[in-house]
Amino acid sequence: MRRQSALPALAVASTLVLAACTNASEATAPEAGETTAAATEPSYDVSTVEKVDEIAAMLPADFDGTLTVGDNLQYAPAEFLGGPDGQTPTGYDVDLAKALGRVLGAEVEVSHAEFASIIPAIGTQYDAGIASMSINAERLEQVNMIAYISAGSTFSVQAGNPKDLDPADLCGTTMGVQTGTIQDEDADVLSAACTDAGSEPIEVLRYSSQADVTTNLVGGKIDVMYADSPVGQYAALQTGGQIEQLGEVTDAAPQGIAVAKDDAELTAALQAAMQHLMDDGVWADILDTWGVSGALETAELNPAV
Template structure:
């Protein structure tokens, strides 16, 4: 969830892309970090990314008919994504191919609309401002918020939450109800980044020590610095936490329950109403025939799939 809110959800990770350095400013064990969006387990093995074949999807002609003419004639949907947030979007083991459940979802949408999908890696805060010019759409664990819906159309497909992670066994005996004085790693621009700043202010207002916030441009760096011991807590979307736990071979664990569940969606420009309608129709087809659950199940997040795709849904 990003703030720019971004992401929420549950499953464990260290997503290191080919361009995010294995050696960070913190003291970390680079021998256990992969370059494919995974982190090697303690026995030296790493988990391969699941794969979904969009060629198995049939075109929904009714949904495709809703596409704006320029995109339909080009036959390509250009999508911006911050490919540093496993398991939603990250770079695969070849060091260049975007993978993840968001990537598989948008490729399934494209196939349903009869389009090729071109994923372009982007800084997270730069995606929404570039909609309609550089990108036709964006998919990057965008939590749906009132603020974002003022800037873009958002089409819901997934429900996720936030969660904390700590070193296995919680050696510092961290209380998830109070992070005052605790060193917390977050990705810049996420909802968690915004929320931990508020929590820190509340600590100070109550006469407690402020949260020591470590902000990183990539989720990979945040996770690596938790594993390496520079951070005591990592705060991220629940699927990211869950995937991190798995990919780090149990070196970290989730702290407490998932909270603040909220829908996430695909974003398109505010004036791109035809494209929003086409994507909504495609997502609904994928929901109705079970494909969306199948896609998300490959990443351990099938339970997060929504049953109804909505454009700019009401959020609390």
């Protein structure tokens, strides 16, 4: 569930999360200095991933040895600017790109781009796009897409669910969302369903940054947080377990690695490398490092959606 439009320029600091999935509207990045109760930045050590000669041999004869990846580094925990200097490409998609490079015996160069500009540049400026792109019919007309993760929406509550909330009945609660997100729109639908059923409406509190939503859940100002599943799961990790997921992931859909349609050899090599990382458990381990679920087991090419 990746946004359709790109975010504004990133304000880097010790932010918890940078954005959630948006629809037609744009989300706003947090201001510099926003934090929550805990903010440690995980990373996966890809140095243990070894080259697979048979897969590396699948690369095009004219491959120059560097896998160039287009990314929109404004969507924690998948891809954002972090590290000691706040300027280093970081996140589970970045870790994945590096792991794919290890399997292929290639250097990896991750470059920031506006989200909407990535797919048009596949095959010219970038070899691939790994940017939490939902697989849909429009994108499948433009590029090949290799499925690698399933993401949706989740509710989160304070650890232990002290108010004993039921994800199937959140009527009468106070719900926090980030403005401009899918969940921002859905919260009103959920509230309307409550009033239609004769129950108390949901009080929806909207915040300009996901960090603010998380902070207010930890502090008890809101009862429940509604966000993208990777965002909510990462928030639980970053707060040291002060919040937890309520219920299951809803509206889950696959995301894919984008490769040029006319580059069958590179597509096949990346698909084989992705499947290898799945089979070896590396991909699941990368997501575990970031506190995120949703790893797929099959690197399906251009799945029906």
